[in-house]
Amino acid sequence: xxxxxxxxxxxxxxxxxxxxxxxxxxxxxxxxxxxxxxxxxxxxxxxxxxxxxxxxxxxxxxxxxxxxxxxxxxxxxxxxxxxxxxxxxxxxxxxxxxxxxxxxxxxxxxxxxxxxxxxxxxxxxxxxxxxxxxxxxxxxxxxxxxxxxxxxxxxxxxxxxxxxxxxxxxxxx
Numbered sequence: 410x411x412x413x414x415x416x417x418x419x420x421x422x423x424x425x426x427x428x429x430x431x432x433x434x435x436x437x438x439x440x441x442x443x444x445x446x447x448x449x450x451x452x453x454x455x456x457x458x459x460x461x462x463x464x465x466x467x468x469x470x471x472x473x474x475x476x477x478x479x480x481x482x483x484x485x486x487x488x489x490x491x492x493x494x495x496x497x498x499x500x501x502x503x504x505x506x507x508x509x510x511x512x513x514x515x516x517x518x519x520x521x522x523x524x525x526x527x528x529x530x531x532x533x534x535x536x537x538x539x540x541x542x543x544x545x546x547x548x549x550x551x552x553x554x555x556x557x558x559x560x561x562x563x564x565x566x567x568x569x570x571x572x573x574x575x576x577x578x579x580x581x582x
Contacts, residue, residue: 450521450564457522457561458568458581460511461490465535465572465579467509468492471500472537480536480548483527483559488513490524495548522563529557535572543577 465481471492472479478495491499492509499508513522529535530545535557537543543554557572570581 451566453519453521454561454563454566454568457513457519457563458570460519461559461561461570462579462581464490464492464509464511465570469537469541469543469577469579472539473541476539478536478538478548480534482534483524485524485527485533488523490527493548497548522561525560525562525567527559529572530555537577541577542575543572 468479468481471477479500480493480495481490482493483490489510489512491511494500499510501507502509513519513524527533529543530552532545534548535543535545535554536548543557544550544552545554545557546552554572554574554577556574559570561568561570568581570579572579
């Protein structure tokens with residue numbers, strides 16, 4: 410009877426085929442999971458550029474709908490931008506009721522993104538008139554925009570957002 414118990418004990422374990430199947434499954438799971446854990450700065454950069462385009466369009470739309478001037482002011486040193494009314498007061502986001510301000514240094518989801526440049530004819534802000542046309546310089550100036558772009562950087566990639574003169578069309582190639 411002891412002999413049968415020892416044989417049952419020896420038969421317990423994994424076969425080589427079972428071990429290989431488990432190793433293959435772990436390998437497949439690793440190829441799927443490891444890239445997700447790694448650097449996602451390209452996704453953050455895409456999200457940041459979409460939010461920036463949305464905020465620029467919103468400032469332009471608010472200018473048209475309220476018939477007042479609104480501007481988007483960029484601070485590349487502090488990685489921020491904000492939407493201000495014609496008096497220079499930061500306006501509130503209509504959904505969150507928080508100030509319409511983006512700070513890449515404190516946003517957990519976009520922390521790897523930075524504002525590389527923001528140039529509107531040599532100025533750091535763009536404002537829109539009551540027709541949605543873009544202007545450069547101080548909001549009291551009436552200097553039509555001739556060239557405007559923001560470059561966002563994340564990881565080793567960059568995205569350029571352009572504000573076209575006259576029409577104010579906002580694009581990102």
